[in-house]
Amino acid sequence: MKKRLNVGYLVALLISLAVALLIGAAILAISGHNPLVAYRALLGGAFSNGRHIGDMLEYAMVLCLCGLACDIGSRVGIFNVGGEGQLLLGAIFAAQIGVWLDGTSAWIAIPLAALGAMAVGGFYAWIPGVLKVKLKVNEVITTIMLNTVAAFLCQFLAKGPWKNANKNIVAGTGNLPSAFWFSKLVPGSNLSTAIIFSAIITFLVWYILQKTTKGYEMRLTGDNPRFALFAGLKTDRIVIITMVISGMMCGLCGMFRVYGAEHIYKSSVSNEYYFEGLMVAMIAQYQPLPTVIISLIFAILKIGAMGMETAAGVPKQLYLIIQTVVIFCMAAETGIRVAIGKAREKRQAALDIKTRREGGAAHE
Amino acid sequence: MTDEIRFEHISMEFPGVLANDDISLSIRDGEVFALVGENGAGKSTLMNILYGINTPTAGELYVRGEKVTTFSPKAAIDRGIGMVHQHFMLVPSFTVAQNIVLGREPKNAGVLFDNRKAEKLTRELVEEYGLEVDPSAEIRDISVGLQQRVEILKTLYRGADILILDEPTAVLTPQETDELFEVIRRIVREKQMTVIIITHKLNEVMAISDRVGVMRQGKLIGVEETKNVNEKILASMMVGRPVLFDHLEKAGEPGEVAIKVDDLYVADNRGLPAVRGVSLEVKKGEVLGIAAIEGNGQSELLEAITGLRKINRGTVAVCGRDATNHTPGEIRDMGLSHVPEDRLSTGVDKLASVADNLLVGRQKEKRFNLLGFHQRRSTVERYAEELYRKFDIRGAGIHTEVGSMSGGNMQKVVVAREFTFDTPVLVISQPTRGVDIGAMEFFHTRIIEKRNEGAAILLSSADLDEVFRLSDRIITLYEGKITGEFSANAITKEEIGFYMTGSRKEGEA
Numbered sequence: 001m002k003k004r005l006n007v008g009y010l011v012a013l014l015i016s017l018a019v020a021l022l023i024g025a026a027i028l029a030i031s032g033h034n035p036l037v038a039y040r041a042l043l044g045g046a047f048s049n050g051r052h053i054g055d056m057l058e059y060a061m062v063l064c065l066c067g068l069a070c071d072i073g074s075r076v077g078i079f080n081v082g083g084e085g086q087l088l089l090g091a092i093f094a095a096q097i098g099v100w101l102d103g104t105s106a107w108i109a110i111p112l113a114a115l116g117a118m119a120v121g122g123f124y125a126w127i128p129g130v131l132k133v134k135l136k137v138n139e140v141i142t143t144i145m146l147n148t149v150a151a152f153l154c155q156f157l158a159k160g161p162w163k164n165a166n167k168n169i170v171a172g173t174g175n176l177p178s179a180f181w182f183s184k185l186v187p188g189s190n191l192s193t194a195i196i197f198s199a200i201i202t203f204l205v206w207y208i209l210q211k212t213t214k215g216y217e218m219r220l221t222g223d224n225p226r227f228a229l230f231a232g233l234k235t236d237r238i239v240i241i242t243m244v245i246s247g248m249m250c251g252l253c254g255m256f257r258v259y260g261a262e263h264i265y266k267s268s269v270s271n272e273y274y275f276e277g278l279m280v281a282m283i284a285q286y287q288p289l290p291t292v293i294i295s296l297i298f299a300i301l302k303i304g305a306m307g308m309e310t311a312a313g314v315p316k317q318l319y320l321i322i323q324t325v326v327i328f329c330m331a332a333e334t335g336i337r338v339a340i341g342k343a344r345e346k347r348q349a350a351l352d353i354k355t356r357r358e359g360g361a362a363h364e
Numbered sequence: 365m366t367d368e369i370r371f372e373h374i375s376m377e378f379p380g381v382l383a384n385d386d387i388s389l390s391i392r393d394g395e396v397f398a399l400v401g402e403n404g405a406g407k408s409t410l411m412n413i414l415y416g417i418n419t420p421t422a423g424e425l426y427v428r429g430e431k432v433t434t435f436s437p438k439a440a441i442d443r444g445i446g447m448v449h450q451h452f453m454l455v456p457s458f459t460v461a462q463n464i465v466l467g468r469e470p471k472n473a474g475v476l477f478d479n480r481k482a483e484k485l486t487r488e489l490v491e492e493y494g495l496e497v498d499p500s501a502e503i504r505d506i507s508v509g510l511q512q513r514v515e516i517l518k519t520l521y522r523g524a525d526i527l528i529l530d531e532p533t534a535v536l537t538p539q540e541t542d543e544l545f546e547v548i549r550r551i552v553r554e555k556q557m558t559v560i561i562i563t564h565k566l567n568e569v570m571a572i573s574d575r576v577g578v579m580r581q582g583k584l585i586g587v588e589e590t591k592n593v594n595e596k597i598l599a600s601m602m603v604g605r606p607v608l609f610d611h612l613e614k615a616g617e618p619g620e621v622a623i624k625v626d627d628l629y630v631a632d633n634r635g636l637p638a639v640r641g642v643s644l645e646v647k648k649g650e651v652l653g654i655a656a657i658e659g660n661g662q663s664e665l666l667e668a669i670t671g672l673r674k675i676n677r678g679t680v681a682v683c684g685r686d687a688t689n690h691t692p693g694e695i696r697d698m699g700l701s702h703v704p705e706d707r708l709s710t711g712v713d714k715l716a717s718v719a720d721n722l723l724v725g726r727q728k729e730k731r732f733n734l735l736g737f738h739q740r741r742s743t744v745e746r747y748a749e750e751l752y753r754k755f756d757i758r759g760a761g762i763h764t765e766v767g768s769m770s771g772g773n774m775q776k777v778v779v780a781r782e783f784t785f786d787t788p789v790l791v792i793s794q795p796t797r798g799v800d801i802g803a804m805e806f807f808h809t810r811i812i813e814k815r816n817e818g819a820a821i822l823l824s825s826a827d828l829d830e831v832f833r834l835s836d837r838i839i840t841l842y843e844g845k846i847t848g849e850f851s852a853n854a855i856t857k858e859e860i861g862f863y864m865t866g867s868r869k870e871g872e873a
Contacts, residue, residue, distance in 0.1 A: 213727050213739045220724065223713045230672060230702070230710050231724045232693030 009290065012337040013330065017297065020329035024322035031318060038312045045307015046300040052307065054189025058261060060299035061198045062270075065253040066277020067284065067291040068205045069246040074286040075209060076242045077222035078132060082143025083250040083274035085150030086124045090117035090251025092154045092173060095258045095265035096162050099174035109180050114255055121251020122244040124150065129243030133236045139243075158265060172266035182260040192260035201249065206288040218242060250274065283330045294330070301326060367429075368393040368526060368558050369414065374423035376409050381760065383409040384420070385582040396552055396559045398569040398590070401579035401602055402800040403772035404758055407562045408450075410579070411528050414560075415447040416440035427526075446519025447528040450771065450798060451708070452511050456504035460497055461486040464518045489517050493555075495547055505634070507659050509540035516547070526558045527551070533568055534771075534798040537657045537826055538861075545572050564602070564800040566595040578602055603802050612812045612833065619648035622699075622789045622820030623669065628678035630661070630668040638664035640844040641678070646820045648788060651811070653835030653852070654824040657864055661844035662824045663705055666793050669822070670702045671695040672710070682789055696725070698789075701782040705793035705824070707771075711778040714767030718757065719748035721766050722781050755780035756806065771798035775807075783810060790814060790821045796830060808834060828857055842866035 025035035046056045066083050073080040094117040101109040128142040158164075158171040165174065182192035209215040221228040221238045228235045257269045280298055284290035301323055308314045369391040376384035383406045391397045399407045412418040413425065419435040426432065427443050440447075454463050461482040470481035486499035495513045503511060512532065519527060529548075533541045549572070551557045563569060569576050570590060578585045578601040585601050623646040632638035639661045646652045656662045667673035669680050671692035679688045682698040692702075704710035712721050723744050726732065732747070734740050748762040757776045759769050766774055779795070792811065796804045811834055815821055825831050831838060832852060840848045840863035848863040848870040862868040 211739060212737050213733055214737065216720065216723075216727055216739055219716065220713050220720075223715045224709070226672075226710050227713050227724075230670075230692050230704060232691075232696045234691075234693065 008337050008340060009333075010293075012333045012340060013290075013293070015336055016329040016333045017326065020322075020326040023325045023329070027318065027321055027325070028314065033312065033314050033318075038308055038314050041308040041310075041312035041314070042301070042304035044304075044311060046304035048307065050186045051189040052303060054184075054186030054191030056299045056303040057195060058190035058192070059303060060295045061195045062253060062257065062273050063277045063280050063298055064202060064292055064295035065198055065249055065256070066274045067280040067295055068202060068288060069249040069253075069274075070278050070281035071284070071286045071288055071291055072205060072209065072218070072242055072249075073246045074281070075215075075218045075222045076239050077225060078129070078239055078243055079140050080125060080128075080143055080243060080246045080250075081140050081278065082125060082128060082146050082150075083246070083277065084270060084272060085143075085147040086121035086247040086250035087254040087257075087270050087274055088150050088154045089124055089254070090121040091254030091258050091269045092157055092162070092265045093117055093120045093251075094255035095173040095176060096157075098176045098180050098259070099162070101180075102177045106180050109177075110259065113180070113259065114252060117251040117255035118248035119251070121254065122248040125243045125247020125250070126240065129240040132243075133239050154265070158267075162265075164264070169264075169266065172264050174264070176258060176263045178263075180259060181263055182256075190261035192256075194256035194260035198256065201252070202288070202292060205249075209288060279327060283327070283333065297330075367391070368427070370426040371410070371413075372424045372426070374410070374413060374420045374425065376406075376413060376418055377421045382582050384413070386423070387584045389577060389584055389587065391558065391560060392575075394552060394556045394558055395574040396548060396561065396572055398561045398563060398573035398576040399579065400562075400564055400566065400569055400576060400598060402564065402802050403770040404581075405579040405602070406582040407579050408530055408770075411447065411530065411560065411562055414440070415445055415528060441522050441524070444523060444525045445528065446516075446522060446524025446526070448512065448515040448519065448530065448532060450531045450534060452508075452515055454503045454511060454514060457502060459483075459500050459502055460506070460514050460517075461499040463503055463514055464489070464499075464521050466518070468522065485521070486517065489520055493517070493520060493547065494550060509536050509543075509658065512536070512544070513547075524557075525555070526560070528560045528562070530562045531564075531771075531798055532561060533563065533565060538828055539657065541568070548572060566598050566801070569598065570595060580604055599801055602800075612808060613816075614812060614836070615816050616649045616818065618650040618836070619818065621645045622648050622683055623791075623822055624679075624681040625665075625669065626679045626681075628665065628668060628680065629676045630664045630673055631676060632661075632664055638844050639668065642841070642844070642846055643678075644839060644846070646789075646822050648820045649815060649818045650836040651815050651821040651823055651834050653831040653838045654822070654841055655828060655831050655838050655860055655864055656824070656841035658826060660841045660864075662841050663793070664844075665841070666702075666705070666791055666822070666824055669695075670700065670704075670791055672704075696785075696787075699787045700789040700791060701785045701787045703775075703778055703782050703790070703792045703795055707774055707778050712766045712774060714765070716766060717763050718752065718759065718766055718769075718777055719745055719762040721777050722748045722751050722762075724781060725785065751780045751784060772800050772803045775799055776803065779807060779810065783814065788819055790819050792821060793824045794826060795823070796825070796827065828860070832857060840864050846870075 021039070028035040028038050046052055066087070069083050070080055094113040097113040097116045098109055101112065124146065128139045128146060131137040131142055132139040155171060158173055162173045164172045182194050185191045185193060185195065209218065217233055218238060220231065221233060221235050225235050254269060258265055262269055276298065280294045281291055284294050305323070367390045371387050371389045374384055374387045375382065387410060399411070401407050409418060413420050413435070416435045416437045416439055424431060455466070458466070461479070464486050465482045470478045470485060472478040483499040490497060490499070495517055497510050497513050497517070503514065516527070532544060536544060548559050552559055561573065573590045575587060576590050576593065576598065577587045578598060580602060625642060625644045628639050628642045629637065630639035642665060644652065654662050664673055668675050671687065671690055671694065675689050679686065681687060682695055682700050685698050687695045687698060708714065723732065732740055732743055745762060752762050755776050757773055757780065759773050766777060775795070795807050795811065799807065811821065823831065823834055835852045838850050838852050838855070838860065839846050840860060842864060843866060847866060850860070
């Protein structure tokens with residue numbers, strides 16, 4: 001039963017992607033571009049060489065971590081929109097810890113930076129979590145507002161107390177000592193060993209949500225909090241802890257951005273990546289494995305679009321239109337899946353009745 | 365008399381279940397037709413076909429001689445068919461009038477919603493049909509009985525002359541049921557409407573219907589003139605075997621006090637006092653029944669005892685330990701299990717499987733955990749299978765989503781889980797609301813078994829027969845206060861009605 005559903009999901013996903021690409025092709029054709037050339041350039045942009053593949057995978061990693069952070073929140077019925085702020089704070093603290101610990105062993109600095117990033121991100125998610133549970137303050141509002149606070153706080157730190165000694169860098173922390181950099185898996189790309197840790201985290205999230213007693217309790221809490229409370233679960237605590245873990249993942253993602261790719265805290269650490277991760281999670285219906293798949297698709301489109309712009313001369317604006325259409329179609333995936341399921345049920349039911357009738361007649 | 369509705373060889377198949385099997389049935393113009401059967405017999409499915417929610421997999425449907433080709437609620441409404449579902453479909457934050465006109469709103473200058481006109485239209489309907497209700501009250505503030513009236517008025521507003529009522533009395537008090545029947549008789553007599561009632565309360569079938577159709581396992585077993593049958597005949601047609609309402613043997617003397625409530629004050633959802641100074645004791649080995657008309661504080665009282673609602677004043681003790689304003693989890697640990705009033709919102713996780721719902725509360729037990737965190741699915745499933753069989757849950761197995769099950773089977777899931785905790789204290793609210801005869805028999809036997817094993821049971825039910833059948837002692841609640849306490853065999857149903865409506869108080873009689 002479960003297996004069949006997953007196949008249905010993949011089929012629906014592929015159909016929606018195909019439809020989106022067809023619509024995109026029409027738009028390309030109308031605006032005077034050859035769709036085939038443009039799409040070849042898109043694929044080329046994502047896959048033509050190791051560097052592109054590396055960048056694509058790194059971006060997928062970021063989307064996946066953010067998406068999973070959103071997934072676990074939604075599992076207990078809380079919507080963490082504040083991942084962007086948690087990510088930024090995690091990044092800047094991790095970067096500054098690296099600057100402070102210059103000269104020590106990477107075996108000390110990297111774990112400390114990771115812990116620091118998780119602590120800051122977790123704390124920053126704890127605030128809206130507690131407000132939600134204790135005072136029933138809507139977490140969507142608090143997390144969105146805290147994003148702004150975090151962004152300005154980081155601006156202040158990067159321009160003020162933690163500013164880079166280099167005057168040409170207007171807003172940025174000190175350079176991360178190269179001893180602490182994650183090794184590159186593909187030279188020249190953003191892809192580093194951080195993706196290995198991300199893969200482990202992804203596995204853990206999947207495992208906890210699907211296979212453990214805690215994941216079971218989380219699901220009960222998210223599905224029906226009143227029932228969970230009635231059944232004796234400490235729902236308040238479950239919600240807060242989950243929110244903190246979600247924030248910790250975002251903070252760690254920020255640290256990966258600094259230690260794996262940027263090697264400094266500056267605004268390019270995240271260009272609203274969390275919100276794209278949020279979109280991934282929503283399209284994936286907050287399920288871990290689809291989140292991974294859709295992260296990859298989004299990353300291919302995003303990195304590929306840069307190739308499309310340079311190789312086929314398709315302006316960026318047009319790429320945005322195509323991306324939007326893709327998102328619409330993929331969001332319609334549920335509808336497509338339901339339609340497929342209904343058609344199959346109907347066929348099956350008609351068949352069953354027919355055989356039953358005929359079988360019955362044969363007996364008489 | 366003409367045939368208003370004709371089903372011809374209708375079949376309806378859901379994956380794995382043949383819900384309706386080759387059904388041919390005619391319903392006459394201007395009659396009250398009762399459709400009875402156990403849970404899952406296919407009554408609701410058949411009526412959902414008539415109302416256009418389901419499209420039959422085979423067969424034909426005729427309404428007033430016309431063949432139905434498009435199945436949708438909208439098309440059904442256009443044909444003059446109205447349906448009131450078991451679970452109401454009202455917007456809680458809208459007023460009565462707004463709910464009634466929803467979808468066909470009167471407009472001001474063709475654009476703006478005209479609230480005054482909506483209320484006027486509602487008032488006209490109310491007067492025409494004698495269904496008293498305040499058009500400007502918000503749905504969330506009115507009782508279930510009144511909400512049902514709103515549902516009926518909604519169908520009338522849309523011009524229905526065929527009315528389908530799905531388990532209409534499941535949520536009503538005896539008085540409300542009488543009033544509903546009065547309304548049904550009136551609309552049939554004066555407005556020549558056709559009414560179809562889905563039910564499994566046979567005394568009601570006898571009281572209200574002209575003809576009755578009995579369904580069992582998707583098949584139509586028979587259609588009879590009501591005056592030619594009796595409850596016994598119908599019950600055996602429904603179940604497929606003679607049904608004996610056994611006398612429930614109660615044994616043993618009450619023991620020590622297990623629930624002690626002292627001078628309790630609790631507020632309702634709006635912050636108004638709902639329970640006002642209630643004190644009671646329940647001893648081990650006895651059933652204390654609460655008889656009260658809906659909305660007189662019994663729901664709030666049970667929620668306060670079980671930790672789901674805040675206590676403003678007074679104390680609750682469970683098994684000798686203070687439970688006042690403790691969490692439901694802590695109170696469970698003191699030895700209390702709870703079958704809640706509203707199983708959909710409190711008793712189950714609709715989205716989870718039967719197995720997951722049966723496990724709740726035991727998920728931390730060693731046998732279900734490997735290394736203390738990994739859930740052992742095979743053990744969980746074996747445990748669920750065991751309860752599934754033991755409590756005779758009927759559905760498509762332990763992997764079924766609970767939300768897709770019938771009310772009776774959903775209740776079996778709740779009872780199976782709560783009764784298996786084997787706690788010394790049981791709080792049970794509305795155990796058989798919306799449940800069929802077979803299951804009712806089963807629940808009652810289980811409850812008395814628990815009592816005889818020495819459990820202290822606090823029972824609240826809108827079904828007065830049930831309260832009398834199961835209780836050793838009965839208290840009546842009126843406006844949040846206890847108006848009387850009786851030994852169950854020392855008072856009649858009629859007498860207790862006076863205490864439930866507050867027209868008599870203990871000591872005044």
